Structures are given as C-alpha cells and as structure tokens.
Amino acid sequence: LIKVAFCLIVETHYIEFAAMAADKKKKEDKKKSGGTPAATGASKSSSTATAIAPGAVVVLLRGFAFLVVFIAGHTLATAGEVSDDKTPISIWGRMIFFFLAQGTAMEFFQLLMMQVARFALREGRPFGAEYTPEERATNDPTIPWPNKDFLPEDLQQFISKKGQPFYLNHVPGRRRFKDACMRFGSAMGTVLTVWCICRWMDHRTLADIGLTLDSKFWFEAFVGLLVGATVVGFIFATQVAAGWIKIINFFEVFDSSENFGLCILWDVIFHINVAIMEELPVRGWMLYNLTEAIRNSFGFSFFVAFSMAMLCQSSFFVLLHLPSPGGSDFASMLNIFIGGTVAGINVLVMQGRLGLVMGWHFAWNITMGNVFGLSTSGIPISATFISVAPHPEKKDRHGGVFGPEGGFVAPFAYLLTVVLVVLLFRLPTFSSATPGSYYASMVTAPTTLASGATALSSAAAAAAAASVQPAGAGAAATAATTIGTAA
DSSP states (O other): OOIIIIIIIHHHHHHHHHHHHHHHHHHHHHHHSSOOHHHHHHHHHHHHHHHHHHHHHHHHHHHHHHHHHHHHHHHHHTTTTOOTOOOOOOHHHHHHHHHHHHHHHHHHHHHHHHHHHHTTTTTTOSSSSSSHHHOOOOOTTOOOOOOGSOHHHHHHTTTTTTSSOOOBBBBHHHHHHHHHEEEEEEEEEEEEHHHHIIIIIIOOOGGGOOOOOOOHHHHHHHHHHHHHHHHHHHHHHHHHHSEEEEEEEEEEEESTTHHHHHHHHHHHHHHHHHHHHHIIOOOOOOOOHHHHHHHHHHHHOOOHHHHHHHHHHHHHHHHHHSSSTTTTHHHHHHHHHHHHHHHHHHHHHHOOOOOHHHHHHHHHHIIIISSSSOOBBOOBBBBEEEEEEEEOOOOHHHHHGGGGGGGSHHHHHHHHHHHHHHHHOOOOOOOOOOOTTTTHHHHHHHOOHHHHHHHHHHHHHHHHHHHHSHHHHHHHHHHHHHHHOOO
C-alpha cells in the first residue's frame, strides 16, 4: 500500500507537474526572447535543470517509504504486539513485514547504488530513478557476436537469422559494473531487512538462522564452491559431448575495448551479492520460520513441517526467477523449483548453517556464466573464460536463453549435488545445538500447547487410576511427579 501510494500517486503526479512546469517555462522564455537560437538554447538548459528535480524527488520518496515501513515494523514489534514473555509476532505479520521491508529496502538501496555507478562511470546523468534503455536491456545487439570465423560449419547457417539465434545475452563490462553496484545495494537492503526482523520480531540473531560467519562457515562455503563448480562442470561436459553446444573461443571479452579481468571482477561481485540476497532471506529466514510455524501450529513432526516449508520456499524461489528471460517456461520453472528444494536439503544436511548453500549458489552462477560461457537464468555476461555457441535447434536440450537451468540435464545436476553433499557431510543426527543448527533444537522441542495439554491429561488419568490401587499413596506421588514434568 505504501509503495502504491508513493510510487504510483505521488511520484507520477509530481513528475507530470514538473514536466508541465518545465514546458510552460520553455514557452514563456521562447515568447519573451522571440524564439532566437540563443534563447532557445537557454530554455533547453533551464528545462534540463528543472528535469533533474523529479528524479531526485522519486529517490527521496522511496527512501521515505523505506523509513515508514521500518519504523512501522519496529513500532509494532515493541508497542504491545509482543507479549512480555517475548512471544514473536505471528508468522503472517512477520511475512507481511518481510515482503514490504524487503521490497522497499532493496529498491531504495538499489537506486542509490545506481547513482554511485553512474557517477563512477562519469556519465553526467542527473540524479534520478529512471533507467536508460541500456540499463534495462538484457542483451546489447550492437555487440558483433559471434565471430563467423570461429563458428563450426554446421552453425554458420544460423548467424544471419534475426534476433538471438544462439540465445546468449551479452553486454559491455560497464553495464555489468552497474549491475554489480545495484545488486550490492539489493544485498544491503536484504541483510538489513533480515537483521531487523530477527532482532525486533524473532528475538534471534543472524547466527541463529545460519549466518554464523565462523571458521566452520567459511570452510563449508569453500566446500560449496567446489561442489557447485563440479556440478556445473558435469552439465558443461554433458552438453558438449551431446553436441548441444560448441566451444568457439577462449578468454573472450565481448567489448574489445574493455579489460577481461575487470569484466570478470564485476560478475564475481554481482554473483556474491546474488547468493547473499537469495539464500539469507529464503533458505535462512523464510525456511526456518515457516518450519517453526507449521510445526507449532499443526503439531506435525519436524520432518513433515520442514518438507512443507521447503515446498513453500521453493515456490517462492520460482517466483523470483519469473521475470528473467525464459523464466516463465515450464521447464525453467520446474528446474528452479527442484533447485530450490535441493538448496533446502543442503541447509538441512548442514543443520541450518548457510555457508555451504551460499558457496554452492555462487559457484553455480559464476562457473556457469563466466567460466563456461553458458546462460545463467538469462543473466547477461561481458566476459568468459570459455565461449560457447548453443545449437539453435536444440533449445529444449540446453535450455535456450534461460540456460541449463531450463534444460534437460539440470535435474541430474541437482541430484548429483545432493549425493556429493551427503557423501561429504553425511545425514545430520540433530544431536548438537551449535549456533545456527536450529533444526536440532526443533526436533527435540515441544510442539504446541495442545500437545502439552495432552501430556497433562494423560498424567492426570494415570494419577486417577493410581488412587484406586492398593498402593495408592506411592503411585499417586509418582503420578504427581509425572504431572509436574509434563507441566
């Protein structure tokens, strides 16, 4: 509601008013000057100066919406919505705040970092929220790719076809620098959102939901890197062996005026932030809280509750990828759902710690896109160690513009991920309760008040039965002890 009020009503009317004022000013200046070229140039300069204001106001309004949402969340969490025994707000209230806070915080910090990127590139653009066509495009058609001399003979016939016959999205490195900056802003908003919910509403720390950042976390992240790179290598080798893709070049940067190492660096920064902004809220906060809420509300066993929560977060993971090129294809949605489920299983095996799944997610993306030159959920690239050309007539095999995540091999790669993780770490026993291993505590914790009441009634029945036995005093005492334990 806040975003609708400010983004659709206030911003729209302000921009329209500013445009009308600028147009009126331009006409008045032209009328006063008699329409001379010098005066027309001055009028244009005045119009440009006036046009700076609306974009700045849009950013400020979104910053105000961000503050309103977070202040409202803090107020609800501290002013009567939480009882004295620190019982958290219901899962529905926390989920609503999660989506509102995540949306406003990510958008605001992303807009701020876009201004930083424009300033760093010395574009001279005014401070504002409007994206240029270059910033919105997923592919730059002005990049001459692929080089016909590098293509195998059986693929050269497709190079003259309109559109993107080889499906891959390529952009200059300066664009990927902007993407990296904006994704850093999104990650900032994500971390802030999750931290606020954990502290204000859940009364937990980020370590409690898996972001421990200790030595064990970094070791598991490194193992996740190796697992992710190995699995993507399996995908690449399979597609090359099957003839679905052809290797055409090595160490390719798609804008020859740019530096290969810097282009790779921007993608590394981009995908580190992708791993943070997707794993921390989805496989960290959401998976944990949904598991806990389902278990406490319905009295299900831990594994049933976890499975239901895993299905929910996997469905949400699919929604996150729908805007991507090719993300709405059935094969893409199915494979992303399986991928979200496998990520949840990885978290379960690690007893809630997020190091492995973050490392795996980062390695999956960076290896697929910038090592093997494949499309990663339609994300564009500016440089790659190995450049490939997917066969235009085998889209259903290699995944088309969405990449291998929309292809035939992805489910087998996800299965291989589970096998490798279980072989390396084994299935959890839930016997320890180290920071971040919250699932261990949920396995042994009482489920609901209803289950406690059932235990009390059973103990009371035992006491009643004991009172009519010959040795009633001793049995009754034992039953009283049982009631106290149940209570």
